[in-house]
Structures are given as C-alpha cells and as structure tokens.
Amino acid sequence: MTRKIALVVNPTSGRGLGARVAPVVRAELEAGGLTVDEYTTTCAEDVGRISAEVIASGADGVALVGGDGTIHLGAQVLARSGMPFGVIPAGTGNDFARGIGVPLKDPKAAAALIVRGQTRAVDLATAKDEYITTVVAGGFDSLVNKRANAMTWPKGNARYTLATFAELRTFTPISYIVTVDGEVLETDAMLVAVGTGPTYGGGLQICAGAGIDDGLLDVTIIKPVSRLTLLQMFPKLSKGSHLGHPAVHTLRGRSIRLESPGVTAYADGEILGPLPVDIGVAPGALTVFA
Numbered sequence: 001m002t003r004k005i006a007l008v009v010n011p012t013s014g015r016g017l018g019a020r021v022a023p024v025v026r027a028e029l030e031a032g033g034l035t036v037d038e039y040t041t042t043c044a045e046d047v048g049r050i051s052a053e054v055i056a057s058g059a060d061g062v063a064l065v066g067g068d069g070t071i072h073l074g075a076q077v078l079a080r081s082g083m084p085f086g087v088i089p090a091g092t093g094n095d096f097a098r099g100i101g102v103p104l105k106d107p108k109a110a111a112a113l114i115v116r117g118q119t120r121a122v123d124l125a126t127a128k129d130e131y132i133t134t135v136v137a138g139g140f141d142s143l144v145n146k147r148a149n150a151m152t153w154p155k156g157n158a159r160y161t162l163a164t165f166a167e168l169r170t171f172t173p174i175s176y177i178v179t180v181d182g183e184v185l186e187t188d189a190m191l192v193a194v195g196t197g198p199t200y201g202g203g204l205q206i207c208a209g210a211g212i213d214d215g216l217l218d219v220t221i222i223k224p225v226s227r228l229t230l231l232q233m234f235p236k237l238s239k240g241s242h243l244g245h246p247a248v249h250t251l252r253g254r255s256i257r258l259e260s261p262g263v264t265a266y267a268d269g270e271i272l273g274p275l276p277v278d279i280g281v282a283p284g285a286l287t288v289f290a
C-alpha cells in the first residue's frame, strides 16, 4: 500500500530556505513512491495544529521542513504519538537533525531517509510543561542565544560567534545550585547546559557524547574561567574536545534541577523561562525517520 506522508513546511525557516527546499523534498518523496499532502505554516501555532491534524488523519508519517524552532513546536504534539517524523533541515542551527544523523545540507538525502522508512525512538527532555529536543542552556550560553536571536546579521552560525564576543565583554560567573537525581551541588559557573542530544548553537557539542536514546540527561558545567580561556574553549566545542578541560564537569541523570536567581533558560534556541527549572527525560518519546 502507498504510504501517505504529510509535508509540513515552515517557509520562513533559514530566511526562506524552508520555502526553497520544499519542492525538492516533495519531488524526492513522490519519486520514492509516497503520496504527499503538503501544508505550509503561516505562524508558529500552525506547526502544532497541523501536526495534530496529521496524527488524526491516519497519515503514515510527517516530514517537517524547518529549523530547531519548528521541530520544537512539532515535537510538542508528535511526542508520545507514535507518529514517525522526519526532519528536513532548513534552519540556521539544525541541532536536532544533527543529533539524529540527518544530512544537514542535502534535502534530497534527508527526504530519502523518509522514503527508506526506517525509524528509531529518541529521548526528549521535559521542562516547564514543554518537550525539548536538544539542550537547555542556562548561563553565558543563554545570554549568547538571546543576543543572537535579536541579531539580523550575519546569517547562520556566525551570529553565535559575534554574540559570544559581545557577551564576553561583561559576563561574570553565576552562582548555581544544580541537583542531579537528588544530589545537590552548589557551584559558581559560566554556564550549565542539560541535553538529551549533544549540540546547540549550530554544532557546538556542549554535551558531547550525549546518547540520544540512553534515557539519560547529560549535564555540562563550565566552572569559572578567564574570558581568554572561555574564548579558547569555543573552537573546542565544535569537536567536543573541551570535555578534557579541568574547568569542565559533566554529570548524567534522569532528573535535574537548575537554580540561580536572575538567569533565563533557553531551550532549542528559544526562551524557556526563568530558573529554577526542573528537567526530566521522556525516554524514546519521539519516533524519527533516521
């Protein structure tokens, strides 16, 4: 029987990349023998609303064209639905796609994974009544995220680099209480990040080694370091080699509480809310084509 796939496109992702790749993806899905119902979102709310309609329609899967923000919106509805879901990366960060191994710059190859039809279940984090598909940032990194989101130039990952330099000028370490599975740690730090997947910010492996289906949350704490040291760590984040640095501490657990007055957490590149935040894990909550 022909498989029916809903193609849900955020045309604004990646400053119009979503709209540009959609026809390529549709053609690839149809060439692979799938029947395609295409939907174009006109606002953030559409992503969840359309995903819910697709689940109710009995489609065999969903392909979401967008960046991490779009995936985040879709995941709120697709989580625990059992509906297989494919990602066509079209954002600037694409960290969820990166984490599940979807080709980032080749929409045809990403669509081919949906045609192949092989699925796997991956973990999601939960916090403040939301599902999170990548990493919760709470510290220097959330300030960088906030600044990068407000920038209209440059395009792509260079925004994060510029925002990092700008925030470094004034940043001072933050006092945290980090509780991992009931064990309390009081520490000053530059940042505390908690992820089900390894990367944020377009490939920075802040939680390098995080298993996306191990049922655990990875916690990375960067203890107070000089601005120069933090800058030197930055390129290492792309490879994950910062983990060997003495100021970098990692922990794993199922339940993490982050406390620090005045800090706003970001998740999947968008604002999550002020700390404190309790982060849990929903093992295997999302079924993805990968």
Ligand SMILES: Nc1ncnc2c1ncn2[C@@H]1O[C@H](COP(=O)(O)OP(=O)(O)OP(=O)(O)O)[C@@H](O)[C@H]1O
Pocket (backbone or CB within 6 Å): 009, 010, 011, 012, 013, 014, 015, 041, 042, 043, 044, 045, 046, 047, 066, 067, 068, 069, 070, 071, 090, 091, 092, 093, 094, 095, 269
């Ligand atoms: N037509 C639309 N459909 C869906 N979301 C839209 C639309 N227009 C604007 N948005 C906004 O786009 C955000 C999602 O964008 P997305 O994350 O997919 O792309 P990006 O920001 O370019 O990439 P990344 O998050 O990877 O940096 C949503 O949070 C929503 O607020």
